[in-house]
Amino acid sequence: MSGVRFDERLDALVVTSFPLARQVLHGPGWVSDLAANLRLLAGMGGAEDLPPLMATMLELFTDGPVHDRFRELVAPSFSAKRIEALRPWIAEIATAGVSGLSEVDAPVDLIGLLAYPVPVAVIAGLLDVGQEGAELISETAPRLTAVLESDPAEEQLLDAGHAAIDCAMFLLPLLAERRAEPGDDFVSELLRAGDGLLSLDEVLAIILLLLIAGQETTAGLIGNGVLDLLRHPAELAALRGEPGRAGAVVQEVLRLDPPLRTTGRLAATEQRLGEVVVPAGGKVLIDLAAANRDPARFTDPDHFAPGRADAGHLAFGGGAHFCLGAALARVETEEVLRQVAVRLPELALAEPEPPRRPSTNFHALTRLLIRP
Secondary structure, eight states, X not given: OTTEEEETTTTEEEEOOHHHHHHHHHSTXXXXXXXXXXXHHHHTOOSTTHHHHHHHHHHHHSTTXXXXXXXXXXXXXXXXXXXXXXXXXXXXXXHHHHHHHXXXXXXXXXXXXXXXXXXXXXXXXXXXXXXXXXXXXXXXXXXXXXXXXXXXXXXXXXXXXXXHHHHHHHXXXXXXXXXHSOXXXXXXXXXXXXXXXXXXXXXXXXXXXXXXXXXXXXXHHHHHHHHHHHTOHHHXXXXXXXXXXXXXXXXXXHHHSOSBOEEEEEESSOEEETTEEEOTTOEEEEEHHHHTTOXXXXXXXXXXXXXXXXXXXOTTOOGGGOOTTHHHHHHHHHHHHHHHHHHOTTOEESSSSOOBOOOSSBXXXXXXXXXX
């Protein structure tokens, strides 16, 4: 059937149809598959603290009462209203980053100097971990993202485990301090959630998930967004003249160039995708990039058209596992693209084909040389 194919290497059905992808993401009978990587990591041994920490993260990713409780307690901290209230602060961070680029004459790497530093600064500020914490986030977050790869090597997962331990050693004393003397930061908010119903291990696991899903993917989205604008000068000029278009631009970047290519689910019970029967336990990999360009759903699907009448995308997943950090990623990227358009009027590519990260799942640039 069109829209579903079997991938022998991954031993999984791959869904490329937009309506079938929505069916899997939003329909009953499907459970999160990302936990498989964490199970592998926990079973690999290594440091003593690794299995308990990975087990906690596993529970947060797995459908069931623990996951439901986690979403209920944490979701208010990431609500669109709460994140919108942070927009002026995020805009200040984006403005500072872009202003730094405007002062350089030679070609500069926007990924290293802007796309990564902005989400690092935002997360470090939310956690209130200071410069030392920001440096730790910058160093460890890229290593933690191995758990989001479709087919990670064992050494990648083991390194992710060691990165998790490095974070834990830094964060655990801080969690204890914030529990004794809470502040206005995100860590204190988590510790207060549900009148203290989250344990220190659970709060630590949630912070690690924020680093995994928040820093790397947002950096990828920012890089992809700037490149899309540079390749579509009319849209860049339109954004420069009407900065309020940033929201529509980001939505179209998410459709055409989502930072994650795929997301996985397991069939909890026998399911049917069109004419294809998926047995209980069958693995399905949703090709987000392909579904977001489904010609049956989108007119001229490969055309970059912010504000298109048939707008929509699946970049943040859906259903019970819809990305909690979606609003934060959108606001960060909107503010960066807005400032890039307004403050860098002579912005131009300095190389025709910027290199992309070698990855089975991440759709991100390793470098984006620009002339500010």
